[in-house]
Amino acid sequence: MIAKVVCTAMVAAALASAQMGGGGGGRGGGEMGGERNSGMGGSGMSPRRESRFDIFADKLKLNKDQKAEAQSLISEAYKEAEPLQQALLQARKSLAGSLIAGQSADQIAPLTGKYAEAEAQLAAVEARTFAKIVALMKPKDQPKAGPSFELLAEIFGQSAGGRSRREGN
Numbered sequence: 001m002i003a004k005v006v007c008t009a010m011v012a013a014a015l016a017s018a019q020m021g022g023g024g025g026g027r028g029g030g031e032m033g034g035e036r037n038s039g040m041g042g043s044g045m046s047p048r049r050e051s052r053f054d055i056f057a058d059k060l061k062l063n064k065d066q067k068a069e070a071q072s073l074i075s076e077a078y079k080e081a082e083p084l085q086q087a088l089l090q091a092r093k094s095l096a097g098s099l100i101a102g103q104s105a106d107q108i109a110p111l112t113g114k115y116a117e118a119e120a121q122l123a124a125v126e127a128r129t130f131a132k133i134v135a136l137m138k139p140k141d142q143p144k145a146g147p148s149f150e151l152l153a154e155i156f157g158q159s160a161g162g163r164s165r166r167e168g169n
Contacts, residue, residue, distance in 0.1 A: 056148060059151060070136060078156075084122045094111050126156050
């Protein structure tokens with residue numbers, strides 16, 4: 001009976017993994033963030049993996065030269081964002097420690113302010129970078145770019161702390 005339960009659990013886990021793309025979550029090994037299985041439609045070949053950056057660039061319809069420039073812009077922004085992400089992580093740790101210690105709302109308020117400030121500064125880096133990338137696009141495609149901002153934010157969320165601040169913290 002126990003073997004039957006264990007076998008059923010293993011089959012359920014395998015099915016769940018297959019439905020999620022098999023690779024699981026977290027940081028992928030792809031360039032500029034996680035990866036996505038784009039599939040190759042049962043051809044027997046192993047599936048091609050796309051990085052978050054490739055998905056972002058494809059959504060914006062960037063050509064090869066624009067992709068190279070966008071990657072350069074993102075790399076520069078990573079350098080600017082790194083100390084902000086470290087400040088965000090430190091602020092999060094301080095805030096968590098204060099909450100665990102049972103400090104009052106008045107004692108926690110400055111820590112919440114530091115966290116919000118670091119988050120806002122990081123969002124500004126993302127927004128400036130996105131604006132520079134949109135400027136690379138054809139003018140007719142620029143108005144359609146807005147929904148792709150979240151993809152860039154995911155790329156940044158993966159760049160330093162390992163876990164995206166947009167993925168449920």
